[in-house]
Amino acid sequence: MSSSSSSSNAAESIAVAARQAFEASQLVEVGQRDVALGAIRKVLESKREEVLAANKKDMEAAEALAAEGKLSKTLVSRLDLSRPGKYDSMLQGITDVAALPAPTGLVTFAKELGPGLDLYRVTCPVGVLLVIFEARPEVVVNIAALAIKSGNAAILKGGKESIHTATLLSSLIGEALSTTSIPSTFIQSVSTRSEISSLLAQDKYIDLVMPRGGNELVRSIQNNTRIPVMGHADGICAVYVDESAKEEKAVRVVVESKIDYMAACNSAETLLIHSSLLDTLWPRIASALFSHNVCLRCDPSTLSAIKDHPDTSRLATASSETDYHTEFLGPTLAVKTVGSVSEAIKHINSHSSHHTDSIITEDESAMSAWCRGLDSANCFVNASTRFADGTRYGLGTEVGISTGKTHARGPVGLDGLVIYKYMMRSKTEGGSLIADHEKGEGKYTHKDLPREQPPF
Amino acid sequence: MSSSSSSSNAAESIAVAARQAFEASQLVEVGQRDVALGAIRKVLESKREEVLAANKKDMEAAEALAAEGKLSKTLVSRLDLSRPGKYDSMLQGITDVAALPAPTGLVTFAKELGPGLDLYRVTCPVGVLLVIFEARPEVVVNIAALAIKSGNAAILKGGKESIHTATLLSSLIGEALSTTSIPSTFIQSVSTRSEISSLLAQDKYIDLVMPRGGNELVRSIQNNTRIPVMGHADGICAVYVDESAKEEKAVRVVVESKIDYMAACNSAETLLIHSSLLDTLWPRIASALFSHNVCLRCDPSTLSAIKDHPDTSRLATASSETDYHTEFLGPTLAVKTVGSVSEAIKHINSHSSHHTDSIITEDESAMSAWCRGLDSANCFVNASTRFADGTRYGLGTEVGISTGKTHARGPVGLDGLVIYKYMMRSKTEGGSLIADHEKGEGKYTHKDLPREQPPF
Numbered sequence: 001m002s003s004s005s006s007s008s009n010a011a012e013s014i015a016v017a018a019r020q021a022f023e024a025s026q027l028v029e030v031g032q033r034d035v036a037l038g039a040i041r042k043v044l045e046s047k048r049e050e051v052l053a054a055n056k057k058d059m060e061a062a063e064a065l066a067a068e069g070k071l072s073k074t075l076v077s078r079l080d081l082s083r084p085g086k087y088d089s090m091l092q093g094i095t096d097v098a099a100l101p102a103p104t105g106l107v108t109f110a111k112e113l114g115p116g117l118d119l120y121r122v123t124c125p126v127g128v129l130l131v132i133f134e135a136r137p138e139v140v141v142n143i144a145a146l147a148i149k150s151g152n153a154a155i156l157k158g159g160k161e162s163i164h165t166a167t168l169l170s171s172l173i174g175e176a177l178s179t180t181s182i183p184s185t186f187i188q189s190v191s192t193r194s195e196i197s198s199l200l201a202q203d204k205y206i207d208l209v210m211p212r213g214g215n216e217l218v219r220s221i222q223n224n225t226r227i228p229v230m231g232h233a234d235g236i237c238a239v240y241v242d243e244s245a246k247e248e249k250a251v252r253v254v255v256e257s258k259i260d261y262m263a264a265c266n267s268a269e270t271l272l273i274h275s276s277l278l279d280t281l282w283p284r285i286a287s288a289l290f291s292h293n294v295c296l297r298c299d300p301s302t303l304s305a306i307k308d309h310p311d312t313s314r315l316a317t318a319s320s321e322t323d324y325h326t327e328f329l330g331p332t333l334a335v336k337t338v339g340s341v342s343e344a345i346k347h348i349n350s351h352s353s354h355h356t357d358s359i360i361t362e363d364e365s366a367m368s369a370w371c372r373g374l375d376s377a378n379c380f381v382n383a384s385t386r387f388a389d390g391t392r393y394g395l396g397t398e399v400g401i402s403t404g405k406t407h408a409r410g411p412v413g414l415d416g417l418v419i420y421k422y423m424m425r426s427k428t429e430g431g432s433l434i435a436d437h438e439k440g441e442g443k444y445t446h447k448d449l450p451r452e453q454p455p456f
Numbered sequence: 457m458s459s460s461s462s463s464s465n466a467a468e469s470i471a472v473a474a475r476q477a478f479e480a481s482q483l484v485e486v487g488q489r490d491v492a493l494g495a496i497r498k499v500l501e502s503k504r505e506e507v508l509a510a511n512k513k514d515m516e517a518a519e520a521l522a523a524e525g526k527l528s529k530t531l532v533s534r535l536d537l538s539r540p541g542k543y544d545s546m547l548q549g550i551t552d553v554a555a556l557p558a559p560t561g562l563v564t565f566a567k568e569l570g571p572g573l574d575l576y577r578v579t580c581p582v583g584v585l586l587v588i589f590e591a592r593p594e595v596v597v598n599i600a601a602l603a604i605k606s607g608n609a610a611i612l613k614g615g616k617e618s619i620h621t622a623t624l625l626s627s628l629i630g631e632a633l634s635t636t637s638i639p640s641t642f643i644q645s646v647s648t649r650s651e652i653s654s655l656l657a658q659d660k661y662i663d664l665v666m667p668r669g670g671n672e673l674v675r676s677i678q679n680n681t682r683i684p685v686m687g688h689a690d691g692i693c694a695v696y697v698d699e700s701a702k703e704e705k706a707v708r709v710v711v712e713s714k715i716d717y718m719a720a721c722n723s724a725e726t727l728l729i730h731s732s733l734l735d736t737l738w739p740r741i742a743s744a745l746f747s748h749n750v751c752l753r754c755d756p757s758t759l760s761a762i763k764d765h766p767d768t769s770r771l772a773t774a775s776s777e778t779d780y781h782t783e784f785l786g787p788t789l790a791v792k793t794v795g796s797v798s799e800a801i802k803h804i805n806s807h808s809s810h811h812t813d814s815i816i817t818e819d820e821s822a823m824s825a826w827c828r829g830l831d832s833a834n835c836f837v838n839a840s841t842r843f844a845d846g847t848r849y850g851l852g853t854e855v856g857i858s859t860g861k862t863h864a865r866g867p868v869g870l871d872g873l874v875i876y877k878y879m880m881r882s883k884t885e886g887g888s889l890i891a892d893h894e895k896g897e898g899k900y901t902h903k904d905l906p907r908e909q910p911p912f
Contacts, residue, residue: 023805026829027798111850117839119849126861127831207861222682228862229682249887256889342483349479360887368912371879373482375583382882383573386890393575393878394567394902405582405663406684407862410878422849422866423827426838431705431816433712434842446850456824 011198014155014188015205018128021183022153026125028181030102033148036180037098040148041091043176044141044169048087051172054164055081055137062135062161071161074263078136079162090138097145100396103414104151110449114437116428122454123418125151127207130199130227134213135159140169144187146399150417155199155206156189159213163191200225212400215327230412232403234327234353235265237385240272240344240370242361247281249382250360251288257358257385259292263329265401266356266378266388270324271335272344278305278337286335290315294331297323301337324351341366345373352376354403356388377403377410425455467654470611470644471661474584477639478609482581484637486558489604492636493554496604497547499632500597500625504543507628510620511537511593518591518617527617530719534592535618546594553601556852559870560607566905570893572884578910579874581607583663586655586683590669591615596625600643602855606873611655611662612645615669619647656681668856671783686868688859690783690809691721693841696728696800696826698817703737705838706816707744713814713841715748719785721857722812722834722844726780727791728800734761734793742791746771750787753779757793780807797822801829808832810859812844833859833866881911 044051062079065071081087109121129152133139140156147154158166170189178184190196199206200221209229211218218233239257241250257268273282283306286296290311297319298306306312323334324347338344341359348357358380359370371379378388388411390398395413402408408416426432437443500507518535521527537543565577585608589595596614603610614622626645634640646652655662656677665685667674674689695713697706713724729738739762742752746767753775754762762768779790780803794800797815804813814836815826827835834844844867846854851869858864864872882888893899 023802023829023831026831027825113843113848113850117843121866122827226678226685228684228860230862248885252889253887256891260890346479367881369483371578371877371910371912373479375479375482376877378878378880380880380882382884383880383888384890387569387573387880387888388878392569392890392893392900394569394900404684405875406686407875409875410577419861419863419865421827421832422834422844424834424836424839424843425823426836428838429704431709432839432843433708434716434840434848435712437848444848444850454827456827 007194008198008201011195011202014190014195015128015199015202017185018153018155018188019205021186022125022128024183025151025153025186030105030151032181033102033151034098036148036177036182037094037145039180040141040144040173040176041094043172044091044094047172051165051168052082052087054168055079057164058137058162075135075161078134079165081137081165086138090141093138093142094145097149097397100149100414102149103418105454107451107454108420110451112445112447112449113424114432114443114445117424117426117432117437118449118455119422119424120449120455121420121422123415123420126417126419127152128205129154129417130157130206130209131155132157132196132209132211132213132217132221133159135161137162137165137169140166140189141173144170144173146397146414146417147187148182150414152417153186154188156187157191157196158189160191167191197224200227203227210400228407230400230402230404230407230416232265232353232355232401234403235267235355236269236325236327236351236353237266237356238270238272238348238352238358239268239385240338240341240348240357240359241274241277241281241285242341242344242359242363242366243274243276244362244366245274245277245281245360246362247284250281251285253358253360253382253384254285255288255292258289258294258333259331260384260386262331264386266385267329268385269326269328269334270348270351271333272338272347273302273335275301275337275339278302282306283309286316287311289333292331294333296333296335298335299337302335327353341369342373345370349375355401356380356385358383358385377401423455463650464654464657467651467658470646470651471584471655471658473641474609474611474644475661477642478581478584480639481607481609481642486561486607488637489558489607490554492604492633492638493550493601495636496597496600496629496632497550499628500547500550503628507621507624508538508543510624511535513620514593514618531591531617534590535621537593537621542594546597549594549598550601553605553853556605556870558605559874561910563907563910564876566907568901568903568905569880570888570899570901573880573882573888573893574905574911575878575880576905576911577876577878579871579876582873582875583608584661585610585873586613586662586665587611588613588652588665588667588669588673588677589615591617593618593621593625596622596645597629600626600629602853602870602873603643604638606870608873609642610644612643613647613652614645616647623647653680656683659683666856684863686856686858686860686863686872688721688809688811688857690859691723691811692725692781692783692807692809693722693812694726694728694804694808694814695724695841696794696797696804696813696815697730697733697737697741698797698800698815698819698822699730699732700818700822701730701733701737701816702818703740706737707741709814709816709838709840710741711744711748714745714750714789715787716840716842718787720842722841723785724841725782725784725790726804726807727789728794728803729758729791731757731793731795734758738762739765742772743767745789748787750789752789752791754791755793758791783809797825798829801826805831811857812836812841814839814841833857879911
């Protein structure tokens with residue numbers, strides 16, 4: 001057997017096991033999911049030393065690579081579960097997820113179709129998730145908790161640098177589940193890229209892929225599967241300073257959107273300036289950005305307007321078209337002049353990643369045009385782009401951020417992990433037939449029913 | 457220029473035009489969509505003779521093919537717009553869609569994140585739709601109306617036998633739109649398969665593909681695009697007769713589910729019989745099916761239980777495994793014995809197309825297991841599978857039926873053509889920053905706001 005077909009057989013076994021675990025779990029009472037989360041917390045509490053020992057192995061390997069310059073220090077630091085408070089906050093995360101309301105079993109539509117025939121639309125898990133994420137071992141636990149809470153089986157793949165920690169955490173989760181009514185294969189993990197490519201072919205068993213990670217990862221997954229993919233490839237966010245913008249607002253929002261956390265997907269990468277502000281507000285904004293050592297890639301008008309600023313020669317250069325399509329993830333900002341809010345919207349719709357964009361304005365009609373005309377998940381008025389986040393939105397938790405146009409968009413909470421099914425119940429003596437309702441005078445009533453709870 | 461690159465350039469132009477039309481339409485008041493629908497109705501009313509003349513061309517070509525046995529009579533009859541009442545009902549359809557409530561601009565979540573910072577989640581169109589459908593010219597008008605009502609631009613491709621009618625209808629729709637505030641390229645149509653394959657590569661501009669048609673079409677589209685696909689490939693629906701089933705219900709529901717309209721995707725293709733009923737209820741059901749000339753493909757137990765029935769030799773044969781994966785779309789039914797409701801659920805989850813399945817039972821726990829354990833869009837109790845339909849559900853209209861697990865599932869109405877965006881508005885003097893809310897004691901309130909209307 002070739003290695004590719006053996007990896008594809010292994011992938012199929014994992015996918016089938018996940019599917020079976022999902023199907024078996026559908027008959028388990030929803031409250032048992034929280035019991036399972038409690039069991040996981042307990043096992044992880046008792047195995048703290050073992051987990052930290054596995055994490056130490058990952059850390060040593062990562063530090064060696066970092067010393068050779070082959071790995072970033074940020075990655076090494078994210079890998080570290082032994083930082084003060086880190087392990088406890090991972091455990092607390094499980095309890096927090098358990099405390100959220102269950103997103104399944106909610107009735108979103110209920111109608112009596114006709115006498116004795118009731119139809120309910122009820123939220124339910126999507127099924128089997130494949131989640132691919134960065135080398136942060138606590139994410140294994142976080143995603144497992146979200147999957148269990150929402151009733152979805154999950155196959156997890158963390159960044160390879162976290163392999164010892166992630167493998168152990170995943171096996172401890174399985175161990176904990178085996179003492180509960182949720183099947184132990186409800187959460188599984190894989191450790192290699194080749195397993196992922198084989199899993200992407202298992203569209204019969206896997207319902208949704210959620211890649212968290214760089215552009216390249218996300219696009220390669222989108223190109224290689226017919227399973228629906230939820231996530232975002234880029235975060236090219238813009239701030240537009242409108243004609244009517246107030247100085248303080250503009251400076252504060254632009255600066256925070258750029259510098260608060262430059263590696264985040266919701267940080268600003270593009271700044272659009274209304275042409276009427278070139279000689280007034282724009283130089284003040286530029287000056288504030290310079291004071292944070294932000295490099296500006298400017299179009300001719302914005303560059304010329306700040307040519308006399310002492311920092312311009314050091315920090316500002318002429319922009320190219322590519323700059324307006326770039327996620328810098330660092331101290332660089334592309335700047336461009338626009339003549340109107342509609343020109344700003346057009347620029348963003350054709351250059352951004354449809355993630356988060358903010359307008360600075362006092363003009364109600366500009367606000368309205370912005371929020372309606374922009375084809376972005378998060379359309380902000382006078383607020384920092386950094387607010388685009390599930391926790392900040394009060395969603396309880398965040399599975400990821402989606403820039404897609406179907407299923408879920410923007411910060412995705414637990415309700416992005418559910419879909420619905422229709423349940424219909426006939427209460428008539430002879431069962432319900434189309435013939436009873438459509439022959440003669442017809443007997444559809446289509447009367448709304450109370451939505452308190454599902455019929456079963 | 458090669459013909460494939462010219463068709464791909466043409467596809468890109470169409471997709472870009474659709475995108476631009478969509479974006480331009482976002483600033484048009486929602487009520488104008490109904491005005492546009494009125495204009496379309498008026499133009500189609502005034503051009504009835506021209507449309508019927510174009511339809512006559514299609515009919516003549518189709519009848520010639522049918523005479524050579526190259527086209528089915530059903531297809532020819534569906535093509536015919538001159539049947540009494542047909543044209544008027546197409547026109548009335550436009551008015552009916554206009555009368556539905558708009559699915560966009562609805563607030564589904566509203567929270568004050570903190571003092572002076574309000575977040576709204578508001579439904580909005582998905583964007584640009586690519587809809588591929590059968591050779592039924594009135595579907596052009598129907599889909600155009602649904603797209604306009606929901607604010608989505610659409611590119612339409614009807615079956616090639618309807619080309620003259622579809623092309624004219626589509627150009628009349630464009631003509632009508634050009635007199636309104638909705639761009640005339642909001643609805644476009646293409647006529648060849650090669651244009652479709654080029655359009656499937658335009659994921660930058662097209663947001664959702666909806667193929668209506670056979671299994672082969674749907675799978676080939678799923679395999680050849682990274683645009684999300686909504687629809688269903690198969691309709692392999694089952695009826696399960698449980699131990700506690702009452703005779704009259706069982707016979708009525710099984711028979712209607714099978715014979716009401718055998719070519720429909722929500723007709724039964726599989727019948728599962730509880731083993732306790734082999735010598736009692738099963739022969740009566742078989743007899744009822746025989747009386748409608750339904751051929752039965754039976755497993756050994758069900759076949760042996762009816763071996764003495766006079767019609768068995770004529771209409772019943774032994775089944776193969778393939779029969780349980782087959783959408784017969786005609787007078788054939790695969791029959792199998794199962795030992796319990798959970799065995800029935802397992803069979804259906806692994807053999808069906810997750811479309812619609814019905815249980816016949818008097819047992820509450822069986823009903824509950826059925827509706828929770830079955831991974832199907834429509835889980836029915838004591839009712840005909842034929843109820844799975846948007847109009848019968850009272851959704852107002854139906855875009856199609858989805859067996860997918862994300863975005864929309866089951867019969868899809870107008871609300872399956874929308875997604876949402878987040879709109880956030882800061883009302884504070886200096887704009888809203890993360891720093892204001894997370895430094896010091898923290899100021900997130902996450903207080904629910906009224907959901908009456910969007911902020912802009």
